[in-house]
Amino acid sequence: MQEFDAIRPYSDEETGPAIQRLVNDHEFLDMVGRFKSPLLARWAPAPLRFFTRRWLSSRFGHFTKVDDLQAGLSGYIGELIESTTARVTTSGLENLSKQGAYLFISNHRDIVFDPMVVNYLLFHNDLRTTRIAIGDNLLANRVFAEMMRLNKSFIVRRDMTSPREMRDAYITLSGFINYSVASNENIWIAQREGRAKDGRDFTDPAIIKMFYMSCKKSGLSFAEAMNKLRIVPVSISYEYDPCDADKARELETKARSGSYKKAEGEDTEQIMKGLTQFKGHVHVHFGAPILDAPENAKELAAVIDTEVHANYRLHASNLIAYEIRGQNAEGAYSLDVVRESVVTAENWSEAEIQTARAEIERRLEACDPAIRPYLLDMYANPVQSALDANARLNAPE
Numbered sequence: 001m002q003e004f005d006a007i008r009p010y011s012d013e014e015t016g017p018a019i020q021r022l023v024n025d026h027e028f029l030d031m032v033g034r035f036k037s038p039l040l041a042r043w044a045p046a047p048l049r050f051f052t053r054r055w056l057s058s059r060f061g062h063f064t065k066v067d068d069l070q071a072g073l074s075g076y077i078g079e080l081i082e083s084t085t086a087r088v089t090t091s092g093l094e095n096l097s098k099q100g101a102y103l104f105i106s107n108h109r110d111i112v113f114d115p116m117v118v119n120y121l122l123f124h125n126d127l128r129t130t131r132i133a134i135g136d137n138l139l140a141n142r143v144f145a146e147m148m149r150l151n152k153s154f155i156v157r158r159d160m161t162s163p164r165e166m167r168d169a170y171i172t173l174s175g176f177i178n179y180s181v182a183s184n185e186n187i188w189i190a191q192r193e194g195r196a197k198d199g200r201d202f203t204d205p206a207i208i209k210m211f212y213m214s215c216k217k218s219g220l221s222f223a224e225a226m227n228k229l230r231i232v233p234v235s236i237s238y239e240y241d242p243c244d245a246d247k248a249r250e251l252e253t254k255a256r257s258g259s260y261k262k263a264e265g266e267d268t269e270q271i272m273k274g275l276t277q278f279k280g281h282v283h284v285h286f287g288a289p290i291l292d293a294p295e296n297a298k299e300l301a302a303v304i305d306t307e308v309h310a311n312y313r314l315h316a317s318n319l320i321a322y323e324i325r326g327q328n329a330e331g332a333y334s335l336d337v338v339r340e341s342v343v344t345a346e347n348w349s350e351a352e353i354q355t356a357r358a359e360i361e362r363r364l365e366a367c368d369p370a371i372r373p374y375l376l377d378m379y380a381n382p383v384q385s386a387l388d389a390n391a392r393l394n395a396p397e
Contacts, residue, residue, distance in 0.1 A: 004176045007155040009066070009131060009148075016064040018150050023056045028143045032056065035276070066152060070119075070129055077120055080275065085282050086239065090121050092286035092311070096232070101181045102289060103211070104130055106234035107201035107308050108190035110243070110274040111138065111267065114236050115188045121284055122186070130188035131180055141268050158193070167213075174214035181229050188234075191304065197247035198374070199381035201235075201312070203304045208297035226293035226300060233287035233307035239280025239315040240359065241378065242273045245367055248374035256370075283313035309389035312382050316348045316356035321379030324360065342386045 010018050022028045026049065033048040034041040040048045063069040081088055096102065108114055119129040132153040139145040139155065154176060160166045177187050192204035208226075215225040241247070253260045287307040294300050319338055348356075360379065364372050 004154075004172065004179070007157070007172060007176060009152045009154050010150050012065045015066050015069060015150065018146060019060055019063060019069070022143070022146055022150075023053055023061060025143060025146075028146075029053055029056075031143065066150070067129075069150065070123065070152075074120070074123055077116065081117065081120060081282075084276060084278055086278075086280045088117060088121070088282045088284070089313070090284045090286070091313075092288070093121070093125050093127075095286055095288040096127060098127060100230065101128070101184045101186045102232045103177065103181055103229040104186065104188045104232045104234050104286075105191050105203065105207075105304055106188060107236055107312070108192070108195050109236060109238055109241060111195065111271050113274050113279070114190070116275075117236065117282060117284060118188055118234060128184070128186050130186040133187070133189040135193065138267055138271075141265075144268065144271070156189075156193075170210045171213045174210050174212065177211060178214055178225075178229065191301075191308070195247070197251055197378065199378040199385075201305070201308050201382070201385065203301035203308075205297040205301045208300050212297070221295065222297070223293045223295045227291055230289040230291065231293070231300075231304070232289050233304045233311075235283075235285040235287070235308045235312040237283050237313045237315065237318075237382065239282070239317050239356075240278065240363075242277035242279060243270050244363065244375050244378055245371070246270060246273075247378060248367065248371040251374040252371040255374075280317070281315055285311040285313065287311060306389050306392055309382075309385040310393055312386055314342060314346075314383060314386060316346075316352050317360055318379050318383050320353070320357045320360045321376050322383040324364075325373075325376050325380045338383060338387065342383070342390055 029049045029052045030041065030045060033045065033052045036052070037048060060069065060072060063072060104118065106114060106118065115130065115132040119132075122129050129152065132148070132151065133156050134148055134153045135156050135158050137158055138148070156173060157169045160169055177189070180187050189207070191201065192207065196202075211229060212222050212225050218225070220228070250260050290300070290303060294303065322338065360376075364375060367375055
């Protein structure tokens with residue numbers, strides 16, 4: 001693993017010392033304290049820090065292995081998921097085996113909750129959790145970087161300036177991913193850089209090409225190398241996105257001014273919002289492993305996209321947004337047609353439909369008028385993607 005030292009997660013040997021650093025770090029203690037007791041954090045930060053350190057040390061200070069730490073954290077993760085969702089459901093787990101490892105390629109909506117809920121479901125179904133790809137932009141916060149590397153996260157560099165530096169970094173990343181899967185370690189990576197803020201989940205073929213970069217000298221063809229990775233498309237859907245207004249504001253700013261510059265601490269703020277605020281029903285679908293990959297990255301990306309879109313569990317919130325957007329759009333389908341055409345559209349009761357309508361309208365009203373179309377698209381676009389995917393799958397050959 002030495003060749004991957006710059007990007008890899010912490011090993012078992014590094015786990016204990018990293019935990020000790022965190023439980024003695026004031027910034028980390030204050031963050032945990034604010035999460036557990038916001039009122040005390042404001043009025044008595046020093047005593048709260050003392051008791052937080054004791055609590056953390058007693059519960060986690062004895063762990064010396066990553067898997068044991070994750071097992072120890074699973075109960076707290078479960079409480080967090082239960083308190084911030086209406087329910088979490090899953091499908092497709094029957095596609096996975098306990099033998100061998102997979103490369104999970106997922107749509108991406110939330111910075112931390114996406115891989116967290118995937119790992120939670122794998123753990124509770126006796127499957128190995130994943131090593132998680134995270135962008136180096138998230139490592140600006142020292143404490144967060146330490147936490148993520150303890151949680152099996154590895155680094156995807158985004159701060160490169162020269163083509164040679166970029167090539168070398170991608171070869172290293174490709175090597176780490178291939179090495180991990182060959183060593184029976186699952187990998188989670190988003191289908192493209194950054195979250196899909198507009199609700200359109202499409203795989204970047206450049207990421208697929210990266211997987212092959214370290215394999216070119218091995219003599220394997222592109223398809224053979226991809227088959228060895230056992231790629232599993234993953235669809236994650238949220239009934240409500242805690243960061244929807246933030247994403248819509250960013251998209252509107254980019255459309256209006258051509259760029260968007262994040263404020264200091266914005267990623268950290270959205271991480272906490274995504275973790276702690278209500279998401280409604282969350283569904284995760286694990287697709288069948290791709291064992292007969294096409295011979296080029298663009299075609300493989302299209303296969304992944306069709307799987308992600310066709311198995312994306314639509315919520316009533318998606319259909320309501322699609323209906324509202326379609327009222328003034330030529331060629332939009334009615335809700336009844338969508339329900340008949342899309343396998344993942346459920347038969348909601350009228351009360352559920354009206355509840356979703358009221359919530360989407362409330363979120364739109366709370367937004368500046370300029371960003372409302374972007375928020376609407378965020379919820380409506382998955383419906384169009386599902387319709388298109390189902391049309392492709394049902395088209396005559």
